Amino acid sequence: MEDYTPADDRATEAAARRRIARWNGVAEQYDAFRSSAPSVLPDLLAQLAGTPIPAHVVDLGAGTGLTTLAWMSRAKRVTGIEPNDDMRRQAEARLAAVPDEGRSGARFIAATAEHTGLPNACADIVTASQAFHWMEPVATLSEVARILRPGGVFAAYDYDWPPTITPETDLLFHDFMRNLWRIAEARGIAAEPPGWKKTGHLESMRRSGHFRLTKEIALHGVETGDAERFIGLTLSNVTIHLLAPHALAVDEMGIATFERDVRRAFDKYGGTGPRWYVSYHVRIGIK
Numbered sequence: 001m002e003d004y005t006p007a008d009d010r011a012t013e014a015a016a017r018r019r020i021a022r023w024n025g026v027a028e029q030y031d032a033f034r035s036s037a038p039s040v041l042p043d044l045l046a047q048l049a050g051t052p053i054p055a056h057v058v059d060l061g062a063g064t065g066l067t068t069l070a071w072m073s074r075a076k077r078v079t080g081i082e083p084n085d086d087m088r089r090q091a092e093a094r095l096a097a098v099p100d101e102g103r104s105g106a107r108f109i110a111a112t113a114e115h116t117g118l119p120n121a122c123a124d125i126v127t128a129s130q131a132f133h134w135m136e137p138v139a140t141l142s143e144v145a146r147i148l149r150p151g152g153v154f155a156a157y158d159y160d161w162p163p164t165i166t167p168e169t170d171l172l173f174h175d176f177m178r179n180l181w182r183i184a185e186a187r188g189i190a191a192e193p194p195g196w197k198k199t200g201h202l203e204s205m206r207r208s209g210h211f212r213l214t215k216e217i218a219l220h221g222v223e224t225g226d227a228e229r230f231i232g233l234t235l236s237n238v239t240i241h242l243l244a245p246h247a248l249a250v251d252e253m254g255i256a257t258f259e260r261d262v263r264r265a266f267d268k269y270g271g272t273g274p275r276w277y278v279s280y281h282v283r284i285g286i287k
Contacts, residue, residue, distance in 0.1 A: 016112070019134050019195065020083045023063075026236065027090035031064035033232035035159055035278050037129060038221035042074045045125050048286065049153045054124035058147060060113040060140070061131025065091030069106065072098065075125075077105040083112045114139040121149040132156035132283075133195040137204040145210035145287060154211070154285040156201050162234065163223070163276040168265045173234055176258045180240070183252065201283040211285035223276040227266035231259050 023030070046054055054075040059068040062080030064087055071078045082088040091108045098106075111117050113128065113135045126144050128135065144154045162173040183189075196204075205214045225233075235255070266273045 016114075016136065020112075023084045024086050027064050027084075027086040029232060029236050030087070031066065031090050031094065033229055033236050034063075034066055034130075035163070035221065035223060035233075036066040037070050037127075037157070038219045038278070038280055039070075040219060041155070041157070041280075041282065042071055044219075045127070045153050045155055045284075046074065048284065049124045050151060051124055056123045057125045057127065058116065058118065058123045060116075060126065060128040060144075061134065062091055062108060063087045063129075063131070065094045065108065067127065067129040068108070069094060069098070072103060072106050075105070078107075079118065080106075080108040081111050081113060081116050082108055083110060085110070114143055116143055116147060118147045120146055121152075123147050124149060124152050126152070126154045128154075128156045130158050132201055133158070133198050135196075137196055137200075138208070141205065141208040141210055144285075145208070148287045150287060152287045154205070154287070155282055156205070157219075157280050157282040158198050158201075159221075160279040160281075161237070162230070163225075163278045165230070165274055165276050166265065169230060169262070172258065172261050172265060176234065176254060177237070179254050198281070205283060205285045211287055213284075213286040215284050217282050217284065219280045219282055221278045221280065223278060224272045225276055226272045227263045230266070231262050234258070234262075 046052055054071075056077045056079065057071045057075040059071070059078070059080045062068045062082040063084075065080055068078060068080035068091065080088075080091055082091060088108050088110060095103055095106055095108065109117070113131075126148055128140075132140070141154075148154060162170060164170070202214060202216050205211055
């Protein structure tokens with residue numbers, strides 16, 4: 001875990017509120033283009049928790065419910081914790097679209113990962129998908145340990161950007177993002193409010209002392225998508241939202257050129273294009 005003191009801005013309540021607010025107004029785009037959990041992950045976590053059908057799964061930083069609702073047919077009860085109102089409304093709309101018989105036991109509540117309001121030892125499994133780096137790790141892991149039952153499993157997992165599709169799509173993505181960071185640096189735009197490094201997740205879990213076993217594994221999911229999804233996924237990156245308030249011109253950000261080049265890259269494949277391989281880093285703690 002990165003060292004920090006209570007005075008570190010990442011650990012203040014004001015910084016936490018800004019991290020939550022940065023996702024205002026982007027829930028629909030996020031929901032349309034982001035990836036969900038790899039299909040093997042629920043089965044793996046249930047096996048590690050020693051129960052084929054978990055009684056209760058809690059998803060921290062649930063966002064629009066993309067990963068939370070993957071548990072609906074695999075757990076008796078599922079709770080998504082999401083503090084951002086826009087994201088949570090989108091998740092609730094996604095849940096409402098599920099037939100009545102398929103959504104029993106699923107809900108989303110307005111709370112934070114550090115203060116879920118859930119009972120002690122109520123969960124078999126707690127997850128944080130593409131979200132743990134926005135959570136203050138010490139308080140979050142204390143809360144995870146409180147709500148997990150003995151033998152329960154915590155999994156913080158993130159996917160690599162971008163999905164592996166073709167060499168050209170990788171190069172287009174990284175060139176576009178490097179240009180955005182050059183603009184930010186030239187304009188003196190700080191990537192604020194900061195989060196915590198994903199590479200520090202496992203060490204945070206080890207140093208917390210809450211888990212008798214910690215380990216990291218790698219998984220991948222296979223998805224499909226066309227040029228518009230690749231463009232939308234890229235533009236859902238938080239870097240775009242950091243720059244948006246500074247009224248940068250679209251041509252300065254290179255968005256039009258990026259969109260044109262991505263469409264050309266996908267045109268040669270036709271249809272939805274080649275398969276997307278989404279690589280996940282899964283940090284696991286067993287209480």
